[in-house]
Each structure stands twice: as C-alpha cells, then as structure tokens.
Amino acid sequence: MSIIFFTGAPIFSIFCGLWTFVSARKHLLGALISLEYVMLSVYWFMGSLLSSMGEEVFFSLFFLTFAACEGALGLSLLVCVVRSHGNDNFSSFSFLKC
Numbered sequence: 001m002s003i004i005f006f007t008g009a010p011i012f013s014i015f016c017g018l019w020t021f022v023s024a025r026k027h028l029l030g031a032l033i034s035l036e037y038v039m040l041s042v043y044w045f046m047g048s049l050l051s052s053m054g055e056e057v058f059f060s061l062f063f064l065t066f067a068a069c070e071g072a073l074g075l076s077l078l079v080c081v082v083r084s085h086g087n088d089n090f091s092s093f094s095f096l097k098c
Contacts, residue, residue, distance in 0.1 A: 007045065007048065011045065013037075013041035016041075017035075018038060021035060028089075035074070039067040042063070043063060043064055046059070047060050
C-alpha cells in the first residue's frame with residue numbers, strides 16, 4: 001500500500017471527527033464521543049506514520065495512555081454534570097450559577 005493511504009485516511013478521519021464535534025454540539029456525550037474518535041484517529045495516524053518510517057512506537061503507547069486518561073476524566077465530568085443538572089444538554093447549562 002502507498003504512503004498516501006497510510007497518512008490520507010487517518011487525516012480524513014481526524015477532519016471528520018472534528019467536523020462532527022463542531023456541528024453536533026447538542027449533548028455533552030456526543031461531544032465526548034467525537035473527541036475520543038479524534039484521539040483514536042490521531043493514534044492511527046501516529047502508528048501508521050511511525051511504522052512506515054521504521055521508528056519505535058513507544059511514543060504512541062504514551063499517547064494512548066493519555067487518551068485513556070482523558071476519556072476517564074471526560075466520563076467523570078459527564079457523570080457529575082448529569083447528577084447536578086439532570087441531563088447533558090448544552091442549552092440547559094447555566095455557567096453563571098455556581
């Protein structure tokens with residue numbers, strides 16, 4: 001396979017995830033899922049790029065660890081928001097009230 005497939009498909013996937021994040025911002029859960037999709041696409045891009053250059057893939061394991069931590073923090077934030085507000089709609093949030 002060519003290098004264009006190994007780099008072009010993940011970049012297209014990253015842009016699709018970012019477009020989904022920007023266009024469908026109605027629920028917090030949808031935003032978190034699209035951000036996780038972007039992280040998975042960046043991991044795919046790094047893995048394919050590093051393997052095509054013949055480099056070590058240890059950095060991608062660190063990235064995957066941080067992406068898992070980001071997902072856990074996002075999920076805990078979602079649980080806290082749903083417990084305090086009752087839903088995860090962005091329109092029902094009032095950030096001026098503490």
